[in-house]
Amino acid sequence: MIIQKSDNPRIGSFDPENYSFGDHFIDHMIICEYENGQWGEPKLMPYGPLPFSPANMAFNYGQACFEGMKAYKDKNGDVFLFRPEKNFERINKSATRLAMPEVPEEAFMQGLKVLIDADRDWVPHGEGKSLYIRPLIFATEEALKARISTKYMFAIVASPAKSYYSAPVSVKISDYYSRASSGGVGFAKAAGNYAASFYPTKLANEEGYEQIIWTDDATHENFEESGTMNVFVRINDTIYTPATSDKILDGVTRDSFIQLAKKRGIEVVVGDVKVKDVIAAHERGELKEVWGVGTAVVTSVFEAIGYKDKKYDLPKLSAEESYALTLQRDLVAIQTNNAEDPFGWRVLVEKNILETV
Amino acid sequence: MIIQKSDNPRIGSFDPENYSFGDHFIDHMIICEYENGQWGEPKLMPYGPLPFSPANMAFNYGQACFEGMKAYKDKNGDVFLFRPEKNFERINKSATRLAMPEVPEEAFMQGLKVLIDADRDWVPHGEGKSLYIRPLIFATEEALKARISTKYMFAIVASPAKSYYSAPVSVKISDYYSRASSGGVGFAKAAGNYAASFYPTKLANEEGYEQIIWTDDATHENFEESGTMNVFVRINDTIYTPATSDKILDGVTRDSFIQLAKKRGIEVVVGDVKVKDVIAAHERGELKEVWGVGTAVVTSVFEAIGYKDKKYDLPKLSAEESYALTLQRDLVAIQTNNAEDPFGWRVLVEKNILETV
Numbered sequence: 001m002i003i004q005k006s007d008n009p010r011i012g013s014f015d016p017e018n019y020s021f022g023d024h025f026i027d028h029m030i031i032c033e034y035e036n037g038q039w040g041e042p043k044l045m046p047y048g049p050l051p052f053s054p055a056n057m058a059f060n061y062g063q064a065c066f067e068g069m070k071a072y073k074d075k076n077g078d079v080f081l082f083r084p085e086k087n088f089e090r091i092n093k094s095a096t097r098l099a100m101p102e103v104p105e106e107a108f109m110q111g112l113k114v115l116i117d118a119d120r121d122w123v124p125h126g127e128g129k130s131l132y133i134r135p136l137i138f139a140t141e142e143a144l145k146a147r148i149s150t151k152y153m154f155a156i157v158a159s160p161a162k163s164y165y166s167a168p169v170s171v172k173i174s175d176y177y178s179r180a181s182s183g184g185v186g187f188a189k190a191a192g193n194y195a196a197s198f199y200p201t202k203l204a205n206e207e208g209y210e211q212i213i214w215t216d217d218a219t220h221e222n223f224e225e226s227g228t229m230n231v232f233v234r235i236n237d238t239i240y241t242p243a244t245s246d247k248i249l250d251g252v253t254r255d256s257f258i259q260l261a262k263k264r265g266i267e268v269v270v271g272d273v274k275v276k277d278v279i280a281a282h283e284r285g286e287l288k289e290v291w292g293v294g295t296a297v298v299t300s301v302f303e304a305i306g307y308k309d310k311k312y313d314l315p316k317l318s319a320e321e322s323y324a325l326t327l328q329r330d331l332v333a334i335q336t337n338n339a340e341d342p343f344g345w346r347v348l349v350e351k352n353i354l355e356t357v
Numbered sequence: 358m359i360i361q362k363s364d365n366p367r368i369g370s371f372d373p374e375n376y377s378f379g380d381h382f383i384d385h386m387i388i389c390e391y392e393n394g395q396w397g398e399p400k401l402m403p404y405g406p407l408p409f410s411p412a413n414m415a416f417n418y419g420q421a422c423f424e425g426m427k428a429y430k431d432k433n434g435d436v437f438l439f440r441p442e443k444n445f446e447r448i449n450k451s452a453t454r455l456a457m458p459e460v461p462e463e464a465f466m467q468g469l470k471v472l473i474d475a476d477r478d479w480v481p482h483g484e485g486k487s488l489y490i491r492p493l494i495f496a497t498e499e500a501l502k503a504r505i506s507t508k509y510m511f512a513i514v515a516s517p518a519k520s521y522y523s524a525p526v527s528v529k530i531s532d533y534y535s536r537a538s539s540g541g542v543g544f545a546k547a548a549g550n551y552a553a554s555f556y557p558t559k560l561a562n563e564e565g566y567e568q569i570i571w572t573d574d575a576t577h578e579n580f581e582e583s584g585t586m587n588v589f590v591r592i593n594d595t596i597y598t599p600a601t602s603d604k605i606l607d608g609v610t611r612d613s614f615i616q617l618a619k620k621r622g623i624e625v626v627v628g629d630v631k632v633k634d635v636i637a638a639h640e641r642g643e644l645k646e647v648w649g650v651g652t653a654v655v656t657s658v659f660e661a662i663g664y665k666d667k668k669y670d671l672p673k674l675s676a677e678e679s680y681a682l683t684l685q686r687d688l689v690a691i692q693t694n695n696a697e698d699p700f701g702w703r704v705l706v707e708k709n710i711l712e713t714v
């Protein structure tokens with residue numbers, strides 16, 4: 001790995017008690033470039049802009065995918081990643097579906113560890129705080145040809161993240177717009193999937209909803225995802241979540257919630273979640289909770305769901321009654337090294353890795 | 358408009374008899390930036406790279422759309438655009454669906470004319486030659502937040518294009534993969550649509566097909582598009598093409614072909630084109646032609662179509678018998694000022710526009 005440390009680190013001006021998420025970046029980034037059919041040597045370098053023409057193929061033909069993951073600092077100052085091998089597997093599934101080359105394990109896993117170790121002072125400690133990490137791959141060939149690019153960049157950038165807390169939101173069940181097609185790229189963290197979701201979300205915002213529950217594009221009868229998260233429904237004391245497919249992201253938080261629920265003896269049913277069954281359960285008073293899960297906020301609790309012209313309020317459960325919040329606590333405790341990790345999910349970021357690469 | 362001419366033009370090294378399409382760029386480009394809720398002043402500047410971080414939102418969330426259009430030089434050296442107002446309307450439809458701001462008419466239309474006038478020596482003259490022009494809009498905010506970007510760039514870049522001629526190709530009717538969902542972004546020239554199509558196309562290539570005929574994702578019973586083009590089918594002496602929808606691009610070449618066919622008295626039916634009807638017509642010997650249309654090659658003639666495990670050869674028609682090639686000739690004659698233009702499609706690029714802006 002090529003190491004080029006920043007001559008002008010900004011860490012001195014970073015206030016871990018006062019920052020906003022997503023637009024402040026740590027001092028370094030990882031870059032690895034692909035051309036002539038192979039990946040070059042990964043490089044740690046100062047975070048910042050690189051030269052790209054407007055004819056860059058990523059801007060024109062959208063070959064781009066990413067991962068979202070976090071690093072957590074415990075009370076001893078040790079830094080941990082959470083199930084990074086899942087993100088490594090998934091970025092390459094996304095890459096394959098977008099006809100991009102798979103990124104090598106060394107660039108991804110060692111890149112992560114070298115970057116986080118070099119900038120470990122940027123990982124905030126405290127309730128809900130973490131370092132949000134963004135690995136991504138995008139096309140970099142400069143050509144106006146609608147075909148597979150011959151050049152790519154793999155990059156890892158990161159930004160300190162704030163509290164998990166997010167206020168309960170109202171979500172609208174989509175009966176017109178969709179985010180994925182059968183035989184499409186919905187399961188991939190493809191850049192274009194996000195762009196496609198913004199306009200329908202804006203329309204839902206204008207109707208007073210924060211997010212959309214996406215349904216299948218053919219019938220709009222089945223739940224798929226919620227916003228940019230996987231979705232869970234609790235009817236009585238059973239949790240339901242859609243099975244992964246070529247339309248549904250195989251979320252790391254989703255998988256962790258399923259395992260944590262089973263560990264607690266909560267029944268989890270993975271399969272079709274039908275809009276009519278959810279509405280019927282509400283009418284019987286059996287719909288207890290609906291929530292989204294994802295890396296960014298872990299859990300987004302829904303206080304109401306809209307369908308057609310009706311808004312269905314959900315019960316307000318205490319933090320103890322709520323499966324969503326209980327499983328969130330279980331997950332965060334493992335992520336932040338405040339609980340045993342029977343699953344082997346935590347990965348320690350060793351110190352002074354730089355000296356060994 | 359801000360004018361910043363190149364100090365180091367490359368036109369002297371451009372050989373209009375010997376170049377390849379899509380990776381040589383004219384000396385200038387148009388750039389216009391959007392922030393704080395408004396577009397800035399358009400700028401003509403030397404073509405080249407600009408600084409973008411890997412945290413640029415276009416790379417991460419895919420807000421990016423484009424247009425494809427051409428400028429043609431006639432035998433007197435005059436340069437014409439073809440129906441540029443259609444591209445202007447469409448880029449803003451695409452932008453709206455991707456929650457991006459509409460580009461102002463001045464930046465788009467005057468930008469085009471100023472750029473083409475400044476670099477008119479780059480417009481090649483001769484059989485099939487043209488300047489391919491690529492207007493595009495993409496997000497430029499530097500932030501790891503999956504939401505609508507607050508900053509954008511509109512750019513126009515261009516590359517000399519070669520002969521229209523493309524060998525007849527074999528295409529495969531998709532029975533699994535899809536390019537668009539109902540309620541999705543298939544009608545937009547969204548960057549992500551192209552990325553999503555590359556992998557299925559690669560699989561079709563490995564089966565011996567050059568392109569895919571995309572079908573609806575729910576049933577795969579209806580034709581949608583072919584490759585990155587609109588598709589036409591001729592059964593006996595009637596032409597069929599799918600109606601535009603939220604899944605099908607409203608192509609300028611498609612619309613022009615329909616109008617040119619009607620002018621010749623050829624019957625055109627716009628509506629569902631069912632796979633089973635096309636295959637049945639082939640079995641009756643009535644399937645005369647299937648072809649794709651788009652700005653890049655105008656017409657791509659299909660010599661065979663594959664469906665399930667069978668390959669159906671299409672008749673080899675002469676240039677006179679073929680509706681595809683006849684309509685292509687009609688269109689190119691108008692585009693290149695070799696025929697009357699009863700539709701008012703040609704737009705002259707006036708000389709010395711720079712002095713007036």
